[in-house]
Amino acid sequence: MTYLTVKEVADLKGCSPQYIKKIILDGSLLSKVSVNKNNRKKYLIPIEELTEQEQLKYYKSHAIDIPENLLANKKEKTQRPHKEFDEFTAEQREEIAEWIRILNAWDEYCATSKLQKVPATEKFVQLQKVANPDLNISKGILYRKKAALKADDLAGLLDNRGSWKKGTSSIPEEAWQCFLSFYLDEAQHPIQACYEYTEMWIKREAPQLLPLPAYASFYRKVQTAIPKPVEIMGREGMKAFRDRCAPYIRRTYEGMASNEWWIADNHTFDVQTKGESGSIHRLYLTAFFDARSGIFTGCYVTDAPSSQATLIALRKGIAKYGIPENIYVDNGREFLTFDVGGLGHRLKKSQKAKFAPPPVFERLGIKMTNAIVRNAKAKIIERRFRDVKDRLSRLFPTYTGGNVVERPERLKKVIKDNDNIPTDYEFTQAVEDILTYYMNEKPYSGAVNADSGKTRMQVYREQLKEKRVASELDLNLMLMRSTKSQKVGRRGVHLTIAGEKIDYYNDELILNYFGKEMYCRYDPEDISTVRVYDLNDNYIMTVPVDNEAVLTYGSSKDAVGQALRKVRSLEKLTKQELKASQITALGKKTALEIVLAAAEENKAKAEEINPKVISVHRADETAEQLPVAVGQNNIVKIDKAKMIRNLEERQREE
Structure with missing residues (x-):
């Protein structure tokens, strides 16, 4: 291979040697580095790095035979392939x-x-x-x-x-692969650090590749030679790749009907409200949303998202719009509950063989689909919740904003004045009216261009192909909650509320089904009775409650649970107060220690008793006739004068 000096290349190109050195250092021109006798770097450029015209010029000027490949190229060189205008960038x-x-x-x-x-x-x-x-x-x-x-x-x-x-690089392939091993790492090393690590490795393992091209060469190649998906997967991990680069199934809405897909999720209102006790807090929205039209179907305002709030919102939606075919939810426990939507991916292997009552969604004929865990593409309802924030929450004087930066300056004054804080009831009524009669009537903004200009409710009505309904009685049965399987015992069957067992009992249940596995369905709003089913889901009977607590606290599950929690709270508080009172009164001393101390004090003050007469009294019965009971003492009185006379008579007789 023929190598040229920097000066020779500069003469052929018609530029200065300094420019040639510059493009060598920035990686635009490949070169071989050697050291001259003065220990200075000497750059040698392969002639193949020059253009064909420059190569021919060099061979002619030095009277060297032109290589056959150049001659062939020169003879065969024709016009460029014809390209149409639209084929260019x-x-x-x-x-x-x-x-x-x-x-x-x-x-x-x-x-x-x-x-x-x-x-x-x-x-x-x-x-x-x-x-x-x-x-x-x-x-x-x-x-x-x-x-x-x-x-x-x-x-x-x-x-x-x-x-x-274009497409060439002065970086040796082995050095580039070493650089990539450092760069495509989730530690996300900076490019400069990766360059330094590469240089250190080359010095130890492949010194013949030194010196490396300049840092600028690596920097430019990083910008152009690494595919973006590869860079994201290597430096940010698989989840980032799936969220940002991986192909996904595009949801199509043109062929979708109303009620075909409902999407459910929870949202925290950016509004502070006042509860019955005067406490200031933020409420939550559990909502179902029709994917085709964009309307809110079932909504429920609650102080804490739960499976029960999910069912209430679903019931409201079904009562007004019918039963959906599919429900798309995330992986929250309020949806993945054994008796609501089923446990889904939360179902453990050990639970698969166990009996599980049919969940509510299954009884309603609804297919539940769960979003992929931690999938950024799954939150399509979040756009509707953004509308809730912008078109609803911002209307209230106690709007808090989504973070500290968004918080209005007036909020402190509004909270301090306490007059303009909406109550939970007022806020709930406003939310239901705004969602149903304002936001559902807004212009359609979905993916189907043919429906632009219509309202969301108009789209819903037009695309409602079939409305599945249920009678009030059937709906009540289908929306009932379920217990896990349990054996009928001496106290019948039970619900567990707030950690306490509520028993349900009658003679027929015990007589015919004692020891058998059953499960119960119940209405959380009325737990005065439960419906008992066998493990084949056959209805057996309705059993009344056997606890006074339900009658005392009311028939609602939430009311009973709240009352039981209050009772336990009062018991705990009373115990603490009692303990504090005892400690205050006694200090660290026990009652026994205090009594013994008092006795010791009294003992020191006691005076000796010297009575004038000591008498002994005996009963008529002798000891042999009436044995003395254990622990019984003879009551005696001692007469000193009589004792002296008796003693004197014995002495005279002797």
Whole structure:
């Protein structure tokens, strides 16, 4: 292979040696680096890096035989392949059009000028350089472009300088692969750091590749040579790739009917409201949304999203709009509950073999589809919640904004005054009216262009092919909650509310089904009875409650649960108060210690008792006739004078 020095290349190209060194250092020109006798770098450029014309010029000037490949190229060189105008890029088409305008202006200038064509052309070139300083133009360029246009060679109108080296790089492949191993890492090392790590590795493992091209060469290649999806997957991970680059199934709405797909989710209102107790808080919206028309179908305002709030919102939607065919939900527990939508992906292997009652969605004939976990494309209802924020929440004086930056300055004053804070009831009524009679009547803004100009409700009515309905009784049964399977015991069956068991019992249940596996359905708004089913989902009977708590606190599950929590809270508070009272009264001493101390004090104060008479009393029965009971004491009185007389009589007899 023939190598040229920097000066030789500069002479062939007609530029300075400093320019050649510059393009070598920035990676535009490949070179081989060696060290001369003065220990200075010497750059040698392969002749293949030059254009064919420059190579031919070098061989002729040095009287060297021209290689056969160059001769063949020279003989076989023909016109460029013909390309139509629309085959060029937008940038190239603009450049071609610009040169056609310039050539037409040149012809017109020469035709109207009093000068001959050659001086007129020179004058035209000077005028163009003044008007377009960035334009590369000369007399020779004009003639070449004119010839290309006459030959219908549109490619000849383009500036192809530097095109010969497009796609080439001075970076050795092994060095580039090493660089990529550092760059395509989720640690997201900066390009400069990856360049340094690559240089360190090359020094140790492949020193023959040194010196590496400059950092600028690596930087440019990063911008152009790494496909964006590869860069995202390597540096940001698989989830980022799937969210931003991976192909996805585009949802089509043209063939979709109303009630075919409902989408459910929860939203936190950016509004502070006042509860019955005076507490200030933010409420939540559980909503169902029709994918075809964009209307809100079922909505429920709650203080905490839950499976029960989901069912209430669904019931409202079904009562007004009918039963949907499909429901699309995320993976929240308010949807993935065993008796609402089923456990879905939350179902463990150990639970698959166990009996599970048919969930509410299944009983209604609704197919539930869950979004992929942590999938950024799944939140299509979020756009509707954005409308709720902008068209509803902002209407209230206690609007909080979505973050600290959005928070209105007036909010503190409104909260402090406490007069303009809407109550939960007022806010709930306003939400239901605005969603149903204002936002559902807004112009349709979905993906179907044919429906633009219509209202959302109008689209819903037109696209409602079938409305599935259920009677009030059937709907009540289908929307009932279920318990897990349980054995009928001596206390019958039970619900667990707020950690407490509520028993349901009658003689027939115990007599006929004791020890058998059953499950219960119940209405959370009336838990005075439950409906008992066998594991084949056959209705057995309705059983009444056997606890006074339900009658005491009311028949609603929430009311009973709240009451039981209050009872436990009061018990806990009472115990704490009692304990505090005991500690306050006794300190760290126990009652026994205090009593013993008092006894000790009294013992020190006690005086000796010296009675004048001690008498002994005996009962008529002797000890043999009436044994003394254990623990019983003889009551005696002692007469001292009689004792003395008896003693004197015994002494005389002796």
